[in-house]
Amino acid sequence: xxxxxxxxxxxxxxxxxxxxxxxxxxxxxxxxxxxxxxxxxxxxxxxxxxxxxxxxxxxxxxxxxxxxxxxxxxxxxxxxxxxxxxxxxxxxxxxxxxxxxxxxxxxxxxxxxxxxxxxxxxxxxxxxxxxxxxxxxxxxxxxxxxxxxxxxxxxxxxxxxxxxxxxxxxxxxxxxxxxxxxxxxxxxxxxxxxxxxxxxxxxxxxxxxxxxxxxxxxxxxxxxxxxxxxxxxxxxxxxxxxxxxxxxxxxxxxxxxxxxxxxxxxxxxxxxxxxxxxxxxxxxxxxxxxxxxxxxxxxxxxxxxxxxxxxxxxxxxxxxxxxxxxxxxx
Amino acid sequence: xxxxxxxxxxxxxxxxxxxxxxxxxxxxxxxxxxxxxxxxxxxxxxxxxxxxxxxxxxxxxxxxxxxxxxxxxxx
Numbered sequence: 479x480x481x482x483x484x485x486x487x488x489x490x491x492x493x494x495x496x497x498x499x500x501x502x503x504x505x506x507x508x509x510x511x512x513x514x515x516x517x518x519x520x521x522x523x524x525x526x527x528x529x530x531x532x533x534x535x536x537x538x539x540x541x542x543x544x545x546x547x548x549x550x551x552x553x554x555x556x557x558x559x560x561x562x563x564x565x566x567x568x569x570x571x572x573x574x575x576x577x578x579x580x581x582x583x584x585x586x587x588x589x590x591x592x593x594x595x596x597x598x599x600x601x602x603x604x605x606x607x608x609x610x611x612x613x614x615x616x617x618x619x620x621x622x623x624x625x626x627x628x629x630x631x632x633x634x635x636x637x638x639x640x641x642x643x644x645x646x647x648x649x650x651x652x653x654x655x656x657x658x659x660x661x662x663x664x665x666x667x668x669x670x671x672x673x674x675x676x677x678x679x680x681x682x683x684x685x686x687x688x689x690x691x692x693x694x695x696x697x698x699x700x701x702x703x704x705x706x707x708x709x710x711x712x713x714x715x716x717x718x719x720x721x722x723x724x725x726x727x728x729x730x731x732x733x734x735x736x737x738x739x740x741x742x743x744x745x746x747x748x749x750x751x752x753x754x755x756x757x758x759x760x761x762x763x764x765x766x767x768x769x770x771x772x773x774x775x776x777x778x779x780x781x782x783x784x785x786x787x788x789x790x791x792x793x794x795x796x797x798x799x800x801x802x803x804x805x806x807x808x
Numbered sequence: 809x810x811x812x813x814x815x816x817x818x819x820x821x822x823x824x825x826x827x828x829x830x831x832x833x834x835x836x837x838x839x840x841x842x843x844x845x846x847x848x849x850x851x852x853x854x855x856x857x858x859x860x861x862x863x864x865x866x867x868x869x870x871x872x873x874x875x876x877x878x879x880x881x882x883x
Contacts, residue, residue, distance in 0.1 A: 656862070656864065668861050668862065670859075670860030671853065671860045723857075724853075724858065724859045724873075725853075725860065
């Protein structure tokens with residue numbers, strides 16, 4: 479890029495920028511508890527892409543200072559590469575879905591691939607900011623600016639988890655009317671085989687998901703988010719499921735009829751550890767597609783509930799604790 | 809959509825042939841009692857990855873997901 483006769487490069491800016499970008503990428507790599515990225519190939523790939531992004535970000539400022547204007551075109555090249563990296567990541571994850579018993583779902587995959595792309599861009603931006611700060615304000619202040627940029631990037635990438643908006647508590651697994659599977663008062667599915675019902679009662683676990691706010695309710699109504707919760711639950715405690723046993727798959731369903739935002743999850747675990755299951759559900763990330771939703775959730779029509787004096791209807795009329803009572807009409 | 813199953817009726821297992829009208833398109837198997845009905849339904853569900861549903865009138869439906877649906881959704 480640079481031929482003889484140009485001004486000496488600002489190595490301090492380059493090194494500080496590169497280091498800050500690398501640190502940013504390392505800090506934002508997801509933990510292995512969520513089984514993504516895979517070890518070691520996934521980690522190596524993501525770290526290498528982050529290193530390339532950091533190098534581009536750290537190099538841009540010294541290059542432009544040295545009036546090497548063609549360096550700016552590397553930014554567009556980087557954008558194109560990261561975009562194709564995101565597409566590849568999505569294809570790889572979607573290909574894995576066919577061989578996964580409990581799928582992540584398209585929304586979760588889209589979120590993971592977007593994270594992969596955006597965190598590379600973030601590493602590049604942090605590197606640019608750190609390099610610029612070092613170039614303008616000398617090394618000490620440049621390092622301080624790099625640290626501030628690093629902290630800001632970690633704040634930017636920290637999303638909320640399901641547990642912040644939804645209360646997770648154990649529920650009682652039971653069958654009503656012979657074959658209808660319930661967790662507390664949430665109906666999940668109909669199970670026809672007597673042998674399957676026996677196994678579900680003996681070995682199944684149920685949890686009830688109660689929203690703490692309308693935000694929590696909109697999280698539970700989102701199908702993609704529910705699939706992500708199911709996937710994380712299965713990853714934490716295992717699932718006694720194989721091809722040929724569809725009724726043993728874990729599932730999350732909303733309380734119906736007379737929805738009040740409550741949902742329930744049923745799972746046949748390999749490791750019957752309720753605390754582990756609750757923690758996994760609470761730490762499930764809220765997907766970006768859900769984060770952007772802020773529409774009013776379906777409001778239960780109180781007049782309809784008051785006419786229904788069945789136990790389910792009476793409980794719906796009283797409402798769960800913590801749910802904001804809205805007077806808006808859906 | 810992974811969480812939203814798209815079931816299709818694969819076959820019907822019944823203890824009373826008069827409860828099922830012919831010409832519906834699904835395979836109808838008649839069992840002599842409830843034990844045989846449960847056994848037939850269990851073997852078929854393991855073979856073709858079907859979910860079993862009881863209509864509470866002696867008729868059981870076995871459903872499978874439509875080809876483009878997700879394999880992990882049940883019920």
